[in-house]
Amino acid sequence: MPQPDLTLTPAGPALAPRYSDRHTAAAGTPTPPPAAIPTPRNSYLRLFAVPGARAFIVGNLIARLPMGMFGVSAVIMIAGAYDSYALAGGVTATGMAAGALTAPWVARLVDRYGQARVAVPATAYAVLGHLVLLLCVHEKAPVWALFATTALTATSPNTGGMSRARWAHLLKGDRDALHTANAFEQATDELCFMLGPVVAALLCSTLFPEAGTLVGAALFLTGVLIFAAQRSTEPPVSPRTSAGSPLRVRGMAPLLAVFLATGAVFGSMEVVTVAFVDGPVAGPVLALQAAGSCAAGLLYGRAHRTARLRTCLAAMALLMTMPLLAASTGSLPALAAGLLLAGMATAPTMVTGMGLVQRLTPASQLNEGMTLAVTALLGGIAAGSATGGWAADHAPFAAFGFLIPAGAAALALTLCAATRVDGRA
CATH class of the missing domain: 1.20.1250.20 (MFS general substrate transporter like domains)
Structure with missing residues (x-):
């Protein structure tokens, strides 16, 4: 029941109802709930509807495409300059081995200090390594220099893993949605590793041998910067524990x-x-x-x-x-x-x-x-x-x-x- 207000009238103070009779009469009726925002029926559209998801998806796609470009670009670039596919294969294999050794350590730093704080400098260092390798090949540096510089690219963060970690954070408790997100990430991996070599070969053959590495490095850095800028979807840093x-x-x-x-x-x-x-x-x-x-x-x-x-x-x-x-x-x-x-x-x-x-x-x-x-x-x-x-x-x-x-x-x-x-x- 609404409480009356004290108001002044020509006859003196008087009590007046706070609301009109019409509102008072309707006070007992329930207020209809606001109209619900329609949820997309398609499971993938529901993923894109998650607040902040589209921006980090775009950044991650840009960053992951070069993962399928760097290997082919390096082979074409090195084989063209040194006339040796064996050397090209050895250098790229060395880069992959170095990356496999350092990747868990980079990932541990990401978990401990956050994606943005670690991924951006790690990517910048890896991109610098790709550019130094490009310069060594262009200037036909000694063979040992190629093996040394390709190891500098080993700090590349696992962008696919960081994206999956964001989905796990955003969709916590929803196993069906997380399953869809994992499927989307896997399809993205396949797409990037299918298109990456084609794009790299096209750039190297139509422009110049170093074009694939240059474009790949630019895309990699740009994509990680866009991805890292989406702080609202970044998983929180967990307190440091003694867990092994x-x-x-x-x-x-x-x-x-x-x-x-x-x-x-x-x-x-x-x-x-x-x-x-x-x-x-x-x-x-x-x-x-x-x-x-x-x-x-x-x-x-x-x-x-x-x-x-x-x-x-x-x-x-x-x-x-x-x-x-x-x-x-x-x-x-x-x-x-x-x-x-x-x-x-x-x-x-x-x-x-x-x-x-x-x-x-x-x-x-x-x-x-x-x-x-x-x-x-x-x-x-x-x-x-x-x-x-x-x-x-x-x-x-x-x-x-x-x-x-x-x-x-x-x-x-x-x-x-x-x-x-x-x-x-």
Whole structure:
């Protein structure tokens, strides 16, 4: 009941109702709630509707595209200047090895001090390394200088891991939305590693050999600056604890072993496919695997029920036999179709695996945990590339090399079953 107000009238003070009779009569009726803002039905549109998400997605996309450009650009640049693909491959392999060693330490600093405080100077230092390498190649410096300067690029932060950490922070408690976000990130990885080499080769061939490295360095720094500027979505820095490496978390080491074997699938498949096709169409044919993975990842992200890791690995082991069977026919279109099918198993496997890493890793060490997974994956890619190259050189028959990725997929499944590392993302 509204309380009356004391008002002055010509007859003296009088009590008057605070509200009009109409409002008083309506006081007992409930006020209708405000109209709800419609929520997009598409799961990916709901991700983009998260406040601040679009800005950091754009920055991260710009920063991740060069990850697929630097390797090809360095090979073209060094091989053109020194007339040696062996030297070019050795220098790029050295850069990858140095990055694999330093990545967990950079990620630990990101967890401890924040993404913006660490990622920006680390990126600036890595970009400086790429530019110094470019100058050394342009001036035809001694070979040892190339190996020394490529190690300077090892401070590159794991932009994909930082993006996944933001989603884990923004979508905490919503497993379905986080699953969709992980699928989107995996599809982004596939897209960048599919487009990056194409863009790099185009720039180096149409402009000048150093163009790919220059453009890649500019995009990398610009993207990280845009990404780091979105402070509203940055995960808070957790208090420093005495917790050891995420490697000590129960189940993490066996899971990383599965990532190592999975990386061998990717590395060997790339080498044996290039060796089998042996022509200018090798790139487009190989890109079909990434295209299949990208499409499957986006579809998997919309699924309401996720698969267990063992199920994903079993599907990958089965589908990795498709390129082997297709190559046995000697038909290039058949191989292209086989690679497309094989690629459809890789993204769901990676999405589920990364989801398990997020579940096992403490929130205060999330960047470090995911970077360890990426490091294991890169180690597997390097081992798979070496094994695939040996198989291609010593193959008793043309399709022999495709036994390597099929065997690596079977090994990943066996490790998962033997160590009982399983679960849904």
